Amino acid sequence: MASGWDPERDAPADEDIASCVACGLCLPHCPTFRLTGRETASPRGRIAAMRAVAEGEAEPDGIFAAMMDECLACRACETACPSGVPFGRMVEAARAQVEPRRPAALRATRRLGLAGVFPRRRLMFALATGLGLAQTIGADRLVPRRLRRSSPRVSLDELRRPLPRSQGTGPVAALLTGCIMDVAFRPVHRATLRLLARSGYRAVVPDDPGCCGALAMHNGQPEAAREMARARIAALESADVIVVNSAGCSAHMKDWGALLADDPDWGPRAAAVAGRVRDVIELDLTGGRVTGPVAVHDACHHLNGQAVAGGAHRLLAEAGADLRHLSDGGRCCGAAGIYSVTQPEMSQALAREKAAAIVATGAPVVAVANPGCAVQIAAALADVDATVRVAHPVELLDEMD
Numbered sequence: 001m002a003s004g005w006d007p008e009r010d011a012p013a014d015e016d017i018a019s020c021v022a023c024g025l026c027l028p029h030c031p032t033f034r035l036t037g038r039e040t041a042s043p044r045g046r047i048a049a050m051r052a053v054a055e056g057e058a059e060p061d062g063i064f065a066a067m068m069d070e071c072l073a074c075r076a077c078e079t080a081c082p083s084g085v086p087f088g089r090m091v092e093a094a095r096a097q098v099e100p101r102r103p104a105a106l107r108a109t110r111r112l113g114l115a116g117v118f119p120r121r122r123l124m125f126a127l128a129t130g131l132g133l134a135q136t137i138g139a140d141r142l143v144p145r146r147l148r149r150s151s152p153r154v155s156l157d158e159l160r161r162p163l164p165r166s167q168g169t170g171p172v173a174a175l176l177t178g179c180i181m182d183v184a185f186r187p188v189h190r191a192t193l194r195l196l197a198r199s200g201y202r203a204v205v206p207d208d209p210g211c212c213g214a215l216a217m218h219n220g221q222p223e224a225a226r227e228m229a230r231a232r233i234a235a236l237e238s239a240d241v242i243v244v245n246s247a248g249c250s251a252h253m254k255d256w257g258a259l260l261a262d263d264p265d266w267g268p269r270a271a272a273v274a275g276r277v278r279d280v281i282e283l284d285l286t287g288g289r290v291t292g293p294v295a296v297h298d299a300c301h302h303l304n305g306q307a308v309a310g311g312a313h314r315l316l317a318e319a320g321a322d323l324r325h326l327s328d329g330g331r332c333c334g335a336a337g338i339y340s341v342t343q344p345e346m347s348q349a350l351a352r353e354k355a356a357a358i359v360a361t362g363a364p365v366v367a368v369a370n371p372g373c374a375v376q377i378a379a380a381l382a383d384v385d386a387t388v389r390v391a392h393p394v395e396l397l398d399e400m401d
């Protein structure tokens, strides 16, 4: 089956489950276990539940779904695991496994949002315009607080101004403009394009460079993620390098080869494109001077998914920043895609810890290279009246000469 739902494929693989030896070394690194102390909220407990379902001893029922939904998919356990258990793809598969058994209304809502709205650029722009208008006149105060906290600020002015389609000369670097990034973080895109042009690339915005499908994949919609991957691959594959400035998206796109491996037409194209995906923080960029203290929040999908978090530190240090490291050991901020909406208590507990770690550095700015983390951290800092600016590393490199 080349596309569509496949209950055999969209479930944790037996060999992945078998690779866990239940040693528990991952437990202290798991944010949900640390906050709850529950084995069922630990990587080992979740894998035991996957094994029970795989062996037919349990059903992928509501209890199983709750265990998987409470996971942040931060992959800190994957980094800590000495046995190389690929927990990230296992929890994605487990969520795909439970999706057909979720209540019909919930399933329809999730599918509408993740597969119906995010891939449709015009619809995203229309919704973002509505949100921007509501924020301008203060009408957004009418929506529930947890939704408001998870909504990015939208600039109507930015939405109206198109991104430059091509600038600079050199190897072609195509920017994934994405979904949320394209409507709420356009200054980051403009800074990325300028920096790429300054750094010896022809920076281009291709036709149809929308959602990569990461959010769908993380939330039990693999067939929608495959559709989005095919559309993006067709738009991006002529470029020499595909540049992504959102940690969750770059981590997901590097796995496109595996996502489409069963598809004889698209699998080789997916693998070729995935091999040319670079998170912007991995590149050598020619930026301006960055002066003064800068704290750096490492997104989980930089730290754990790709092990490239050092790139942001390197770029900012080379630019002259006085780096202030967070004392929280790179813990998840609790944003995790739609987690801040679906699991608000756990999410906000983690956000409070992150805000405290940032404030403790004394830096007036924190560099954050993922849109979900940026929204979450800005809300958490506002909650404690901290006047710390949240900026993408490329914005800092681009603006300070």
Ligand code: SF4
Pocket (backbone or CB within 6 Å): 019, 020, 021, 022, 023, 024, 025, 026, 027, 043, 044, 047, 077, 080, 081, 082, 083, 084, 085
């Ligand atoms: S996931 Fe890895 S570290 Fe955690 S219990 Fe299993 S083998 Fe041990």
Ligand code: SF4
Pocket (backbone or CB within 6 Å): 029, 030, 031, 032, 033, 041, 042, 043, 046, 070, 071, 072, 073, 074, 075, 076, 077, 078, 087
């Ligand atoms: S992905 Fe994160 S939250 Fe989920 S089990 Fe692993 S460490 Fe815990």
